[in-house]
Amino acid sequence: MEKLPILQFEEKIVETVKKNAVTVLIGETGSGKSTQLSQILFRHGFADSGTICVTQPRRVAAVSVARRVAQEMGVRLGEEVGYAIRFEDRTSTKTRIKYLTDGVLLRESLSDPELSSYSVIILDEAHERSLNMDILMGLVKRLVGIRSSSNFRVLITSATLEGEKVSAFFDGCPVLNVPGKLFPVEVIYTDDVNKNFVEAALKKAIDIHVKEPEGDILIFMTGQEDIERLVQKLEDRVRSLEEGSVMDAVIYPLHGSLPPELQVRVFSPPPKNCRRFIVATNIAETSLTVDGVVYVIDSGYVKQRQYNPQTGMYSLDVVQISRVQANQRAGRAGRTRPGKCYRLYPSVVYNDDFMEAAVPEIQRTSLAGSVLYLKSLDLPGIDILKFDFLDPPSYASLGDALRQLYLIDGIDENGAITSVGRIMAELPLEPSLSRTLIAANENGTLSQALTIAAMLSAETSLLPSFAKGSEKKRKHTPLKLPDGGGLGDHIQLLQIFESWSETKYDIEWCKEYGLQIRGMSFVKDVRGQLCQLLQKMAKCSTDVHGSHKSREKKMGYRNLRKALCVGYANQLAERMMRHNGYRTLGLKSQLVQVHPSSVLQPDEDGMLPNYVVYHELITTSSPFMRNICTVDMQWISPILKKLEKLDINKLSGGFTDSEGGIEGKGQEGLKKEATVEDPAVRDSKINAARERFLARKGKK
């Protein structure tokens, strides 16, 4: 085997790590950092006083890299080299090198805040900036100070463009560069800003197909819709080109909601003399690697989910990619031989408009869970509002998290974590669902609530075939699923799982009802894990098996919905007097609709229920509530009272040093947010850039 580039730097790496508590390593794709770094340190005795731990952003990566390292070291997987991912721990007391997902490491720090079993922590692929990774970086930075007397070492690997920033965060620690083994990729820009990237991609792809030698083409689009459109157009055009003038072609869509058996098609080699067109989302950027790609076409866009802490609303927007992402996409063309990347945007857009890196998840998501988690760690002298993050979230976002947590009893009016909050933090669920479980345990409906929590955790992977157009293609229409009995989507989810469990988890049953088997077995696993955790925590007072099932059903699942109402205290809505629109009940009232996917139906008078709780707000074509459960008016009055008493300055307790508490800081928070989160600001920025570009072009 050819020597991996990183091995030439072995001495340099060892020397640097010996002298420094923290080292940043910039390693391009193919440098071998994920498999070699741990082995290098192992060879030089860094595992003598503890385990070397390496985090990976994805489960499959943790497993496959561990397997590879075990093989290279000639040991059995699970012994000297092991891995730990959710539902699966293949480590033993012998383990010296341990691969795990960042989520698992974060959970471990709950029971061992100093992560004392590890002599070295390697945070791999830190530039992906997942929420877990950002919190880990903050925690690890603190550990470096606390464990300074020991030989505790930290390595952080990142992409080229972000390394210096990470180094600055770790007090200017050294940065090592390790080249990759990629082939050169020629980058070709367009002269114009393309209004329609589907058309532009079509033209470019056909152009390559006709003019360029063999090699597969990978095209980056934003989502299922534009992928299907482009695939259709490509098929039409390719068919019209046939009759011997060009080579054959096959066209594959590739995105997350594609059933797994269609996803894996891209891994089987193409027929001879046949060019493959793979039209993909950013799933092909990092998660899946397609061999044989020589040409990449990059639309320059990606679909991103963002959270607005002012309104509690999520939206899914098409946004410009970052330079890091653009380079990652280009790199996909150079894995097997020199390649070409066609960017469907001009170089000035790349240079002047693209952000260096994507907005990190910590600035795009609700922080209730993370804030609760950090509070539960009881870090002495650490105020969550002053926590040292690589990119701090806005004050608005932190304030929103505190408000949410207060309303569901996770923290008290002074912002201190409650005993309920501690239990919530132990559960691998969002706070609203863990609070629901606790309430359900108190009113005898825990078993059903567990099922709902598990179903919601897997929700997107359950109903794949509900997508547009697939109705017609399917051979038989699936049997009709339970409908929640007029009580809403949570009850429907419960009924679906219960029906399945009555068949003893029969796979055929899932097929008949059009449910994804993988999704359903994931639900079963999650439910099992939650049961175990709760039984361990409570010792006596849990009833995870549910002896009151039939009684609950007769009562219209009253206690269960009551428990949901407690957990979703921050997600209440009231129907408007004369129509079926709703207004959310909270600090900022929003006008929202029931999402069309809901099972909730109007009654004989054409009216929807008066009061509901919802799982999330999402703006697509307009603002919607997704996953809705009916509740009674009398359950919500205590919540409304609590809402009146809410004092955000008290909640953010201790954060009143100079500017009069979090409200005073709020403005700063808002401003900051506008630059990273507000779509309107982003759009005007794109337009301005477009104008700048056109003006420049006009001068020539």
Place this chain on the structure above:
DNA sequence: GAGCACTGC
């Protein structure tokens, strides 16, 4: 009458 990008505990 509308539609979910991608991960993870």
